[in-house]
Amino acid sequence: MRFGVVVFPGSNCEADCFYVIDKVLREDVDYVWHKERDVSSYDCLVLPGGFSYGDYLRCGAIARFSPVMEAVTAFAREGGLVIGICNGFQILLEAGLLPGAMLRNTSLHFICRFVNLRVENNATPWTNQAAARQVLRIPIAHNEGNYVVDPATHRRMVEERRVILRYCDASGEVTPESNPNGSLDNIAGICNEGFNVFGLMPHPERASEEILGSTDGLVIWKSVLEHYKEKG
Amino acid sequence: MAELYEELGLTADEYRDIVRLLGREPNKVELGMYSLMWSEHCSYKSSKMVLSQLPTRASYVLQGPGENAGVIDIGGGLAVAFKMESHNHPSAVEPYQGAATGIGGIVRDIFTMGARPIACLDPLRFGDPSKPRTRYLLGGVVAGIAGYGNCLGIPTVGGDIYFDPCYDENPLVNVMCVGIMPKEKLIRGVATGVGNAVVLIGNRTGRDGIGGASILASQEFDETSQEKRPSVQVGDPFTEKLLIEACLELLDRGLLVGLQDLGAAGLSCACSETAARGGVGMRVWLERVPLREDMEPFEIMISESQERMLAIVEPSKLDQVLEICAKWDLNAVVIGEVIEGDRLEVFWHGEKVADVPATTLASGPVYDRHSEKPQYLDEVRELDLSSLDHPSDYGAVLLRLAGSPNLCDRRWVYEQYDHMVQLNTVVYPGSDAAVLRVKGTSKALAISCDGNSRYVYLDPYLGTQIAVAESARNVVASGGVPMALTNCLNFGSPERPDVFWQFRESVRGLADAARFLELPVVSGNVSFYNESFGKAIHPTPIVGMVGLIGNLAHRRTMGFPGDGLLVVLLGETGEDLGGSEYLNLVHGLTAGNPPRLDLDLEKRVQAACIEAIRRGIVLSAHDCSEGGAALALLECCCAGRVGASLRVETDLAPHVWLFSESQSRFVVSVSEENLDSLRDLAGSWRVPFAVLGRTGGDSLSVNDWLELGLGEMRKAREEALERLLSGSEQTEDPQVFAHCL
Structure with a gap:
């Protein structure tokens, strides 16, 4: 399977994603420069975390105008697998590939720590290796992860089981205390209607090796590998 | 000129020296350059003599003090660059930008050596935590470190925080950065090769930070301090991130002869230091410098606008250099050339506006300051413990200690820092030392910062020895063998004999402990004039220790x-x-x-x-x-x-x-x-x-x-x-x- 990790000016998790795909998953991976207009040779595109263009404006608001985003959008519309992590998720929202928007964390602080996530739908390309309602321990690191969306869309997303990950406590209960950033309905990760585009605030690449304290991020990486193997 | 030099912070003697060195009166541009380069902050004029006693050598030291950062060999073809600096005064005036640009400066020092920055640690000192000003400063400083460091994708993995009323007006913001590189990529801030191009890369130059080193860093505080706010630079971490990537790419492809960051004293410092180190002269055409606003030549020479680098490039490689900078959307302009001789010649639209020997800028005056044992010492050391009541409930005392401002858990702070990015942090903040794995090897680095200023206040010699011992002990507790240290020495005014005595004793303690424990001092920084309204802070030397864990399993x-x-x-x-x-x-x-x-x-x-x-x-x-x-x-x-x-x-x-x-x-x-x-x-x-x-x-x-x-x-x-x-x-x-x- 061939991954492309998109690099915007200001991305800073591209090397981490590259490392995990290359050294841990041992799959093919390239960097895709933001001025690239052809992404057809990849099986999955990764939009990594960081501060694209400094995020001096709304997070991801400028990155979505990068030339590569036209290609990413076309790739996604044709069913290509796209995962946006943290800033990558924010860019997908700005690009309209996923619904909703991000507000600042309710604490008004950047938050970097491990959180617990409940897998709400394990029948997706991104979570098929998870048990039903499995709790994953994966870190977050963001200032703007307070997800909002209009009530009608939210209702539809829940009905269509497109809310994939929710912040929860260690036992899997979705509680206000376990919500680190004020996100609507404790939402941590969502999919588009076709489930081929996945955006999440937590960083699975930071939880993909024992030595870093958790390997729960591998559930997500291995799911997409499994999906690819099954569906080609 | 007489009034001007005083306004710029030079003494009458220093002015006379400049006239003697030039054989004439300096003009306004030259005076501006000297005033900055001869400031305490840039010249180390009060500390140089005392610092010369520090042990700086070991077989594995690749670069000791005098460069942008110290560098040690950790084996396997890899080297580690590290340094600590202060950004105290800017942070007191404008905590967010002061701390943010402190990170920017120390990070540039590291990648200037050719190393990729892999960690920051920030020792912070604040006043009485019950005061609103302390909360304002702490909140701003932490947000500034987070805002800048997180954006760069460099994990902030450690540091420490102490509160004491002596820091009420004058907080300390020390910043340490550590980088790693293949040994052969080590590069220095040296200009060589007559005819080579001098390229300015990065942000446009503006009026921010005019005179930061002389006005802010080399004077104590008083009620006019808030008026100094325009002397604080404004940070742009996004451009810094692009600079890191562009410079490392330039170095990786072997396109540079020398590289120097622009920090205190801006172009004056970068040009004179690189030329002086290389034993060459330099000609600079100031009208080529990309500007944000209309500026006069002397302002351009001393502006401390952030996120700028100076590269020395062979003419045959110039096109490639400019191309890579363009790829990263960075300005890159040839602003000068390396020339024979030792003069730094500055031109403005064809007119020569400065012509001075580069070495006289780069090596300022040296002072042997008068020192005298402070009177408070005998008084505070006298303590009759038997006269004090013993506690009746030891558990209650322990709980109080555990929840006290100086000893309680620092999660609230370090969770605002991205301490995980780059996937190297294998011991998270909160333990004795931060531990970072070295990818591709079985090794790891253990890094700790320490400095208990209460001990140093009571006994500068012993207190500083303890700082060395404790930072080494923290590295050992984490499984590492201490290898080398950096430091930041924060003191009051060196012009006060009692403060200078503290400084002298402290450095003696640092030297003796480092020598005994066989730990070379490879880099460091001195911050004087940490006082306000005539009262100095506790003498606060801070030690940053780097150790090597040979096998990750030993962490x-x-x-x-x-x-x-x-x-x-x-x-x-x-x-x-x-x-x-x-x-x-x-x-x-x-x-x-x-x-x-x-x-x-x-x-x-x-x-x-x-x-x-x-x-x-x-x-x-x-x-x-x-x-x-x-x-x-x-x-x-x-x-x-x-x-x-x-x-x-x-x-x-x-x-x-x-x-x-x-x-x-x-x-x-x-x-x-x-x-x-x-x-x-x-x-x-x-x-x-x-x-x-x-x-x-x-x-x-x-x-x-x-x-x-x-x-x-x-x-x-x-x-x-x-x-x-x-x-x-x-x-x-x-x-x-x-x-x-």
């Missing part, structure tokens, strides 16, 4: 890793309550002699601990420092989420054994079957050894002195800082808080 944390392990104290506990946190918190005293330090014992205890870790005997290790053995034990329990039941045999009074801050001690845990090996090992190093008890249960008990539940200990420790900073802390003096709620 250790402080938490007891499980039930049924034996708890052992390595080292000796004595009556060392002088300068302690206990004395300060319970009796409101900063008095007595700091803990004794026997460097020979220190070395042996460290050697025993590291050997025990390497042989797999010791499962967890923790340095005993502020708060004494009692606090160390509490931290081991809280971090490991396991209790311990301990029986201490001692002739000391309970509160002395519990809270004494005797040096050269580790709390370690060991399995039953390895106890004898540990005892033998300690014996072979002639290290005092005592079995304290066993881990298990959900409370910490020591004799019949105290018993505390894990829950109450963790609550006291982990919730304190946030409560304190939210202003909801209950203090003994409710009035303190009444006006700030």
Whole structure:
């Protein structure tokens, strides 16, 4: 399977994603420069975390105008697998590939720590290796992860089981205390209607090796590998 | 000119020297350049003589002081660059931007050497935490570090925070950065090769930070300090991130002869230092410098606009350099060339506006300042412990220590820093040292920053020795062998004999301890004039230690890793309550002699601990420092989420054994079957050894002195800082808080 990790000016998790795909998953991976207009040779595109263009404006608001985003959008519309992590998720929202928007964390602080996530739908390309309602321990690191969306869309997303990950406590209960950033309905990760585009605030690449304290991020990486193997 | 030089911070003698060196009166541009380059901040004119006694060499030191950062060889073809700096004054005036640009500056120092920055650590000192100003400063500084560092994708993995009223007006923001590189990529800030191009890369130049080094960093504070706000630079981490990537790409492809960042004194410093180091001259065409606004030549020469680099490039490689900079959307302009001789010639639209020998800018005056032992010393050292009441409830005292501003858990701060990015952080903040793996090898780096200014205030020589010993001990507790150190020496005005005495004694302590422990000092920074309204801060030297863990499996944390392990104290506990946190918190005293330090014992205890870790005997290790053995034990329990039941045999009074801050001690845990090996090992190093008890249960008990539940200990420790900073802390003096709620 061939991954492309998109690099915007200001991305800073591209090397981490590259490392995990290359050294841990041992799959093919390239960097895709933001001025690239052809992404057809990849099986999955990764939009990594960081501060694209400094995020001096709304997070991801400028990155979505990068030339590569036209290609990413076309790739996604044709069913290509796209995962946006943290800033990558924010860019997908700005690009309209996923619904909703991000507000600042309710604490008004950047938050970097491990959180617990409940897998709400394990029948997706991104979570098929998870048990039903499995709790994953994966870190977050963001200032703007307070997800909002209009009530009608939210209702539809829940009905269509497109809310994939929710912040929860260690036992899997979705509680206000376990919500680190004020996100609507404790939402941590969502999919588009076709489930081929996945955006999440937590960083699975930071939880993909024992030595870093958790390997729960591998559930997500291995799911997409499994999906690819099954569906080609 | 007479009025101007004074306004720019030069003395009459210095002005006369400039006239003598030039053989004429300097013009306005030249005077501006000299005033900055000869400021205390840039020239080290007061400290240079004293610093010359520091040991700086070892077989593995690739670059000692005098460059942008020190560099050591860690084997396997890899080198580590690191340095610590201060950004105290800017942070006092504008905490967010002051701290942010502090990060920017130290990070540039590291990638200027060719290393990729892999970690930042930030030792911070603030005033009375009950004061609104302290909260404002702390909030701004932490947000500034987070805002800048997080954006760069460099993890902030450590540092420390202490509160003391001596920092009320003058907080300390020290910043350390560590980078890693293939050894052969090491590059220096040197201009060589007549005819080579001088390329300015990065941000446009503006009026921000005009005179930052002379006005802000080299003068004390008074009521006009707020007017100095325009002297604080404004940070742009996004451009810095692009600069890191572009410069590392340029270096990786071998396109540069030399590289220098623009920090204090801007172009004046970068041009004169690179030329002086290379033994060449430099011609600069100022009208080529990309500007943000209309500026005069002298302003362009001294502007401290951030995120700019100066590269020396062979003409044949120039096109490639410009191309790579364009790829990263960075300005890159040839602003000058390397010339024969030693002159720095500056032109403005064809007119020569400055012509001075580069070396006279780069090596300013040297002063042998008068020093005199401060009068306060004899008074504060006198302490009759027997006159003080003993506490009746040791458990309550321990809980209070655990939740005190100086000792409580720092999660509220470090969770605002991205401490995980780059996937190297294998021991997260909160343990003795941060541990970062070196990808592609089985090695790791252990890094710690330490400096207890209360000890240094009471005894500058001993206090500074302790800072060296403790930072090394923290590295050892994490499984690393200390290799080399950097430092930031924060003091009041060197023009005051009592302050200069503190400085002299402190550096002597640093030199002696570093020499004894065989730790070269490879880089550092001096920050003087940390005073306000005529009152100096406590002398505050801070040591940043870098150690090597040869095998990742040898990394250790402080938490007891499980039930049924034996708890052992390595080292000796004595009556060392002088300068302690206990004395300060319970009796409101900063008095007595700091803990004794026997460097020979220190070395042996460290050697025993590291050997025990390497042989797999010791499962967890923790340095005993502020708060004494009692606090160390509490931290081991809280971090490991396991209790311990301990029986201490001692002739000391309970509160002395519990809270004494005797040096050269580790709390370690060991399995039953390895106890004898540990005892033998300690014996072979002639290290005092005592079995304290066993881990298990959900409370910490020591004799019949105290018993505390894990829950109450963790609550006291982990919730304190946030409560304190939210202003909801209950203090003994409710009035303190009444006006700030």
